[in-house]
Amino acid sequence: MTEPNIPVTEDELHAYIDNELPVERRGAVETWLAAHPEDAERVRSWRAMAEALHARYDTVADEPVPQRLEIERLARPQRRVLYGAIAATLAAFIAGGATGWLAHGVSAKPSSLQAFTLDALEAHRLYVVEVRHPVEVAGSERAHLQQWLSRRVGYTIKAPELDGSGLKLVGGRLLPGPQAPAAFLMYESPTGERFTLYTSRAAAPTTQMRYVTRASDGALYWSDRGVGYVLSGPDDDKNRLEQVARAVYDQTEKSGG
Amino acid sequence: MNTFRDSVEAMIPALRRYARALTRDADIADDLVQDTLVRALRSKRLFLGGDLRSWLYTILTNLNRNRRRSLARKPSFAPLQDATAGASGTEAEGRDIARALATLVDDQRAVLLLVTLEGLSYREIADIQGVPIGTVMSRLARARAHMKAALEGERPALRRVK
Numbered sequence: 001m002t003e004p005n006i007p008v009t010e011d012e013l014h015a016y017i018d019n020e021l022p023v024e025r026r027g028a029v030e031t032w033l034a035a036h037p038e039d040a041e042r043v044r045s046w047r048a049m050a051e052a053l054h055a056r057y058d059t060v061a062d063e064p065v066p067q068r069l070e071i072e073r074l075a076r077p078q079r080r081v082l083y084g085a086i087a088a089t090l091a092a093f094i095a096g097g098a099t100g101w102l103a104h105g106v107s108a109k110p111s112s113l114q115a116f117t118l119d120a121l122e123a124h125r126l127y128v129v130e131v132r133h134p135v136e137v138a139g140s141e142r143a144h145l146q147q148w149l150s151r152r153v154g155y156t157i158k159a160p161e162l163d164g165s166g167l168k169l170v171g172g173r174l175l176p177g178p179q180a181p182a183a184f185l186m187y188e189s190p191t192g193e194r195f196t197l198y199t200s201r202a203a204a205p206t207t208q209m210r211y212v213t214r215a216s217d218g219a220l221y222w223s224d225r226g227v228g229y230v231l232s233g234p235d236d237d238k239n240r241l242e243q244v245a246r247a248v249y250d251q252t253e254k255s256g257g
Numbered sequence: 258m259n260t261f262r263d264s265v266e267a268m269i270p271a272l273r274r275y276a277r278a279l280t281r282d283a284d285i286a287d288d289l290v291q292d293t294l295v296r297a298l299r300s301k302r303l304f305l306g307g308d309l310r311s312w313l314y315t316i317l318t319n320l321n322r323n324r325r326r327s328l329a330r331k332p333s334f335a336p337l338q339d340a341t342a343g344a345s346g347t348e349a350e351g352r353d354i355a356r357a358l359a360t361l362v363d364d365q366r367a368v369l370l371l372v373t374l375e376g377l378s379y380r381e382i383a384d385i386q387g388v389p390i391g392t393v394m395s396r397l398a399r400a401r402a403h404m405k406a407a408l409e410g411e412r413p414a415l416r417r418v419k
Contacts, residue, residue, distance in 0.1 A: 010398060011394050011398070014397055014401070015394075016373055018373075018379070042405070045405050046401050046405075049401065049405070049408070050373040052354040055354075055372070056355060057274045057277055057278045059274060060270075060277045060286075063270075063273070066287060069269055069291055071266040071269070071294065122295065160337065257280055
């Protein structure tokens with residue numbers, strides 16, 4: 001129904017150019033604009049604004065999608081899994097029979113612990129690049145951080161001292177884990193090299209340490225009496241990763257799972 | 258079988274465009290898109306039908322709000338890298354529009370972009386922002402008025418000269 005006598009509101013002018021106006025009011029708005037040049041000018045400027053926004057930003061949508069946003073990459077972040085020599089050397093210092101899983105080799109289907117590890121690697125990749133907000137609670141509040149995380153994950157979290165490896169605690173945050181909340185601790189060297197420790201309750205009872213690498217990140221993961229640990233860091237120096245993981249392992253073992 | 262993932266993938270270019278306009282920083286924008294995609298893929302089970310596009314914009318909007326909130330106490334700096342000499346007319350206009358966008362408060366900027374750039378309905382935006390539709394309309398009106406003033410202020414040549 002056309003009711004040209006009802007005054008046109010500013011909301012209707014917006015709705016008019018955004019195609020939100022009920023059809024029966026279009027005529028009234030057009031009549032109004034013909035009679036009110038200032039409103040016509042406003043509407044024209046809004047349209048020009050929309051065109052300028054498209055001119056400026058549509059090119060972004062036309063760009064090729066950067067590699068890091070490729071859906072395949074994000075959906076299946078696990079690039080390559082190396083079960084190999086490093087695990088064998090690690091097995092030497094980890095208690096427990098290490099030969100069992102080696103027999104399975106690469107054909108072993110991903111365990112829940114591996115899925116757990118991929119979550120940890122994802123968290124690692126997400127937060128190590130974060131300059132301003134890598135953590136929720138800073139390492140300077142270590143006691144508070146440990147108390148808070150312990151309460152949320154349901155077992156004692158004691159941030160390992162990694163000064164011996166040249167790493168200082170940046171801090172930590174709470175993350176959703178596969179089965180239960182996960183505690184996430186970040187360490188940093190004076191050169192800015194970052195390692196993270198991700199720990200949460202895991203279905204796996206106790207396993208030996210294993211190694212996984214993806215893109216430029218490496219991780220050593222293990223579980224101890226129903227608690228899983230993943231230590232992630234740069235992939236370029238496996239000995240260093242192993243050294244840090246060993247320091248973490250020694251301390252978490254003492255503090256108990 | 259992978260229709261969900263395909264649908265998400267099809268939205269990446271538009272999400273990048275929206276994020277870039279929202280943040281006006283290519284790296285922050287792609288970080289936001291990446292976090293959005295990771296969350297979407299991870300929360301697939303939480304997505305029960307409905308409009309995937311709105312859902313993705315909702316995730317991105319919330320992530321950006323969190324990001325802004327955490328930055329709230331820090332001073333913000335306008336990007337300077339756009340100040341290149343000899344830009345063409347179109348580039349100059351692009352700079353103007355980006356600067357004008359920067360003057361808007363977050364919620365208004367988001368509404369303006371979702372309406373004009375992404376073509377979402379007022380109703381969809383009300384759902385994304387979790388506000389009544391009237392709030393969306395008043396944010397839109399304020400955003401347009403503010404942008405208009407900012408754009409006109411950007412071009413002193415067109416102003417009255419005494």
